Amino acid sequence: MEVPEARIDWRSKGFFLPDRSMTAGDFADTAPGLFDGGFTWPLLTLRREAARANIDVMAAYCRRHDLDFAPHAKTTMAPGLIADQFAAGAWGMTVATPNQALVLRRLGVERILIANEVLDPVALRWLAGQDGIYFQVDSLAGVAAAAAVPEGRLRVFVELGHAGGRTGVRTLDGLEAVARAVHDADRLELAGVTAYEGQLPAQPEVDDFLDQVVAGVRRLKGAGIPFSLVSAGGSAWFDRVVARLAALPRDVRVILRSGASVTHDDGFYLERTPFRRVPAEGPLTAALEMWAQVLSAPEPGLAIAGMGKRDAPFDEGLPVPLEVRRDGKPVDAAGMSVTKLNDHHTYLAADGLAPGDLIRFGISHPCTAFDKWRHIPVVDRDHRVVDVFETYF
Template sequence: MDVPETTVDWRSKGFWLPDGERPASWYAADRPGLFEGGFTWPLLTLRQSAALHNIELMAAYSRRHDIEFAPHAKTTMAPGLIAAQLSAGAWGMTVATPNQALVLHRLGVPRVFIANEVLDPVALRWLATAPDFEVYLQVDSLAGVAAAAAVPAGRLRVFVELGHAGGRTGARSLDELHAVASAVNGAPRLSLAGVTGYEGQLPDVASVDAFLDLLAAGVTRLKDLLPAEPLVSAGGSAWFDRVVARLSGLRVLLRSGASVSHDDGFYRERTPFRRVPGEGPLTAALELWAQVISTPEPGLAIVGMGKRDAPFDEGLPVVYEVRRAGPSPSPDGMTVTRMNDHHTYLATGSSPLTPGDLIRFGISHPCTAFDKWRDIPVVDDDHRVVDVLHTYF
């Protein structure tokens, strides 16, 4: 795919360009320092070395276990990272909505899996006929099959989805799954490609393994309906090691998306590489810089970032560094306690902070980080900007 050239201007949060604009390529050529006056705070950055490490690690993991990998693009919706994942050998990309599929089609991604049900006839008609585009979607009901089968032209490739009690989409029994698959095979404009499921909401190894075993049983149950070598898709970013273990012998399509940037919270604690450390580790690539704007009480600093800038749905940011002109205090004991739209409350412990100090935060849950930033500087290990990611949310 070709990554389109983008322009950074006054609309790009964190870039300080009050009077003009610059092509993203300027940053790659000039390599400005992050702290040399061309940026303002707060600012989300992506450390290039960490992201490239994560991309290659997951590509090597997929090769080692002989599985296909279609990382979930909804995490980043950033052409630069999508292109890097495809170049590393990804089978395709996963998305959650037809709009995201449209974005990736316009970016030139040739193969996309929509890991969701699609019932909108407008979107289905386009998906069935989009040129030079191999797209797959999920069905979990007879109503979903009927909606997809009603397209007047073209063809749709579909996975039948198995779910679990209390989860989100997916047929709740193998009997229901079989009925849906039979309906797909009876529809002239539908092709059955495989079976899919999502284990990410399950709480522990035992429940994940039980669900994946049921998914494998579903493949066996549908043997006479499926193609000779069906794809079996599963694997969020928390349990993909169990997917590999329990679906061994099947043609697995993994779709873990948070691995590209990892994080310092939710996935740091839940990554499969805590269970299989010899296969990892992933490295947190996102860093959020923000400035102390007030120290109104002993032990409290107010930082100029908030829910508009950092994810907060699966844990609050964590402090990693204080940057100032002179000797900097240790971040040990500093804890984010709550966030408003544009303010973060930081308990400073015994470390004194001063208005104007810069704080480097790690974030928790990258899936709600990228969407808050239109343009994201990519930095090297010396905090020089070497590229700019543009996001399409």
């Protein structure tokens, strides 16, 4: 795939280039250190070795279990990371919207799964002229909207959902009705069945739902409706996808979509990663770090850092203090916690912090981290910049 070179300038948050503009390559060639004065806080960084290790872990996991991997690119929308995942053997990429599919197609990505329903006629007309892009339908209305496109061909998955979930037809009768409508439409091609188990709270519910996916696939095959793919897998239950979808007929391929694995985290997925249940298959390592400076320590037990909702994810857990850097030396952050975020301020329950202290935070839920940063420095173990990734949100 093509990776356009990023350009760093005054618009690049966290970088401090008031009077200069540089390509990412030229910037990285100088190997600046995070603490040498070329950055301002807050700043999101990506640990190169951790991200590469995570990519390799998931690639090896899919090879062991004979899965195709189409990781969810909406997590990062970073061409550099997407290219790294293809280099490790990814089958394709998953996105959430036609706009994201357009971005990846312009980057040269050949296989794209839109893990969502598409009913917009503008997007459908464009998709009808694109090879290798798939989207989902979960209703006869969705099939009718796709079938109304006057030219081209559309490749669709029929989505099975669960009660209380988001999209997806809720019954096997409905699954068969929608699949048959796709099969019978002139310019539609049924690629397969898709599902998302990530919103379910516990393993019994996940297993029951995935067993229903298997039952639905068998029912469609028994009804003589041809297709060859089954897609599933968030980042919290992909081990159960492997275990339960092993019962699928041999003439279908399983495509795993787990996207948060590329960077993992220190919160939501640290607690929910499948490698807690199957440790011999992992592990994943948190690759994202936020750096922010203490701005004020206005009362005992409270410190305010210059980082907020504009900078760090907060929807699935708050940032996690990992280390304090004072006078160029690391200090343990044990006992410190984040209690809330404003737009540009973080409230820390902590004693002993002083204005000017620099704090390294882990994040929770990488899917809402990357979209807040246009350019992200990639650092080595010594916190020297070796690359800069650009995001396309």
